[in-house]
Amino acid sequence: MKTFLNVILLLHSLVYVGATLRGSHEPRRRELFQHRKMEWAPEDSAISDEYIIVFDETSTADEVDGLLKRWMRTLLSTAKIVNEYNGLTMKTVVIKRVSLPILKLVLNSSVVKYVEQNQVMEPSETTSSWGLDRINQINLPLDNSFTATGTGEGVDVYIIDSGIMLDHDEFEGRARCGYNSFSNTVGTGCDDLRGHGSHVAGVVGGKTWGVAKKANLVAVKALNDDTGSGTLASVVGAVTYVCDQKIKNPDQPIVVNMSISGSGRTRSLDEEVERCNSSGVIFITSAGNSKGDSCSFSPGATAGSIAVGATKKDDSMAPFSNFGACVDIFAPGSEIQSVGITSTTATASKSGTSMASPYVAGAAALYLELNPSWTGDNVRSALKETASTGVITSLGADSENVLLNISGVGSSSGGSNNGSSGSDADVPADTGSDNTCVALLERCTSQTNCCGSWRCSSAFKVCWF
Structure with a gap:
């Protein structure tokens, strides 16, 4: 039987969640509610009632399935599972009107890698x-x-x-x-x-x-x-x-x-x-x-x-x-x-x-x-x-x-x-004439050869993403 674990390892299994961070209250909520697993979107593009939950790659199928079942029992009819296609099971849960205590419960789960607020993307x-x-x-x-x-x-x-x-x-x-x-x-x-x-x-x-x-x-x-x-x-x-x-x-x-x-x-x-x-x-x-x-x-x-x-x-x-x-x-x-x-x-x-x-x-x-x-x-x-x-x-x-x-x-x-x-x-990093490269978070310039796939950030002048 196909396990959900395979999907986690290959797809990072995304779940979309809605929450009650609405309107003018959100900046205050954003300020008060900080969590090491929480990734906030920029305020000008944030979608206040939607979040993306990314599961930890090491989580087992039983852990993820058990968590989804507990959420559905807690939220009753407000949760539903959709999207299963091409033989690869990807469970997408859309949950509306979630309170902050429920969001904290999600964030504190060992199965969850992080939660990122949804945002508008433009052409x-x-x-x-x-x-x-x-x-x-x-x-x-x-x-x-x-x-x-x-x-x-x-x-x-x-x-x-x-x-x-x-x-x-x-x-x-x-x-x-x-x-x-x-x-x-x-x-x-x-x-x-x-x-x-x-x-x-x-x-x-x-x-x-x-x-x-x-x-x-x-x-x-x-x-x-x-x-x-x-x-x-x-x-x-x-x-x-x-x-x-x-x-x-x-x-x-x-x-x-x-x-x-x-x-x-x-x-x-x-x-x-x-x-x-x-x-x-x-x-x-x-x-x-x-x-x-x-x-x-x-x-x-x-x-x-x-x-x-x-x-x-x-x-x-x-x-x-x-x-x-x-x-x-x-x-x-x-x-x-x-x-x-x-x-x-x-x-x-x-x-x-x-x-x-x-x-x-x-x-x-x-x-x-x-x-x-x-x-x-x-x-x-x-x-x-x-x-x-x-x-x-x-x-x-x-x-x-x-x-x-x-x-x-x-x-x-x-x-x-x-x-x-x-x-x-596995692709060798580009190196300078002295066959050296600059490591992650080390200082750099536009002429620097950062190691591996890192690049020199013009904003921070260090090698990073």
């Missing part, structure tokens, strides 16, 4: 693509042409976003529905009523506007139809779904584009991206549009993702783009033409790091077509090895001056391990 968008033209040449001026080595054929690119207009002509039948994180449904509910996800998908793999013109595009809906935003819970659930697919099909090369940004760092999303990345999924994320240090925002700051900042047509950094040590690479992100949703032939122009990220996701698909066993670090190394360097102007502090250039696809080794390892943890 990283500011409201004949020059971008395609720019990414296959080193210097300006544009030469009005685009050529690429490969098409991304055989690579699955998951678009965690507002959905995709699956029948748009640009996608040629290569787009399909994966998962709806709000309804917990697989294979249905991926319609895009906002246009953001379809535009992103067009940049990744549209026949006209796309980088990887034969890649498979999979919609994972984590941003809603009403406001175009999502929640931390919906985004983490979407990442978990994608990770499921890699676990079930380990030889299938998978890229994830997340043109999404929160209001700060989020532990549950960072950990889930890291875990999924270690399983072989390549994450490409937008750096965000806050005009600030990218190391302060998830998921772009996560070491397991490749974070992308935005440039304008003149190669200057876009004024809205985040910057800093956690940006891995820049790509075109201003006035980008791609898919629209008013008809099956519609186009639209959008700006934001949301538009820059899918250029890199498409490039990652080109690399994986040729090197399907490559890890995230292999892809990151290849992108930087072939990038146009020193061409970006008005660059933010502590940012590496590297602009996406796909003309070297096919010639890069992707780093020294060349995909021989299935885990980023």
